[in-house]
Amino acid sequence: MRLGGCNLSCRWCDTPYTWDWTGIGDTGRAYVPHEELHPMPWQEVYERLRAYDVPLMVVSGGEPLSQQTRLLPLLRALTAAGHRIEIESNGTVVPRPELAAAGVRFNVSPKLSHSGDREERRLVPEALAALAALPGTAFKFVCRTTADLDEVAAIVARHGTTPVWIMPEGRTPDEVSRHLAALGDDVIARGWNLTTRMHVALWGDRRGV
Template sequence: MIARTAEAREAPAPQLIVAERFGVEVPTFQGEGPSLGHPALFIRLSRCNLTCECCDTKETWDWSQYDPREVSTRQSVADLVAWVMSSPVELVVITGGEPLLQQRGLVPLIRRLLQEGRRVEFETNGTVMPDPALLLDGVRFNVSPKLASFGMDEAKSIAPSVLQAFVDSERAVFKFVASSIADVDRIAELVDRHGLAPVWVMPEGTTAEAITSTTRELADAVAARHWHLTTRLHVLAFADPKGR
């Protein structure tokens, strides 16, 4: 048998399709959920399996408006780790798009980040089964199932078996975007049906005024159910929240 060359034996370096990364050059915070206000670095992965009308990151999937060659790049795990390690910030948020579409590259990334003493939060829509290799100490999942009011058919956006896997993992919180009391009632139905806990509700809105108004509309109904209420800190804190 002819021996293969060293080059032939080498496996390709794992890569991820990245829309943007931020938090090193201009510091920022986690803007939603349990870690609200914590200093954070963000890696936003490109591509999504849903097409929500109210999505505020359509550059990760809507190729009728965006050219994927212009709004995403392939970056190696080694380069992403080096970027994270250039900052003292402990929390790394991996978001999208839908990041769990790229789990093959995420597994080595997460292992390296944990080895370097970082902790990781995923922002996921709850429709992609998590790889058991990602269910590690130091990794949490902010699972955000999309309601029909968000512009998505719930037959596609609510995946019972995946939600159950996240419940069983004991590494997830369930964060819903809501714009009305009707949405809160729908969240309650899903929470009861699928045994979701803990629950966070976040007001929909892309301006400080809209977020404040919706927060006041939802607050009593959320409090009555003993759920958590979160805001959207990036919108409130920064004049231009893109990349913050």
């Protein structure tokens, strides 16, 4: 489930249609909110998600924790029905304890300087500490070069953001492959986890329905 709205504005964001209404991202395109956002009651969202009949559901964005209070009834209903829930977050919002109590896990992607977001916006110590303290949280950093890995190491040392996953930045299979090859040896040497972007390898920058 992809939610609209984000409190950051990463220049390379691959989902600018969730928040970029002025064209400040790399694409330069200004998206139109009423074309992209579709408000609906949570009960309707619940029925649509249940119809997929899958055990694991991922809530992404945008920044889902910006709407965490309104998400609670939906996520409680889904976990009560036996679904596992993971929330993807940029790590700038302290999660409400009710989310973890409902069994929600977090995949957190703090942003580096190449995102173009100011440091005080993209690194919020109390939010990172709260997320790192929850069982099952994973931290995923989007990187291009080995210099980015030094920046990751500094964040990990300061904020305790482990376990670390490194994902290559890229909106095309070529970009992802190039960055993955540039990062691989260093990531292994540092003892971190390396991942690729399966959806980009399969579908490039094409949007789903």
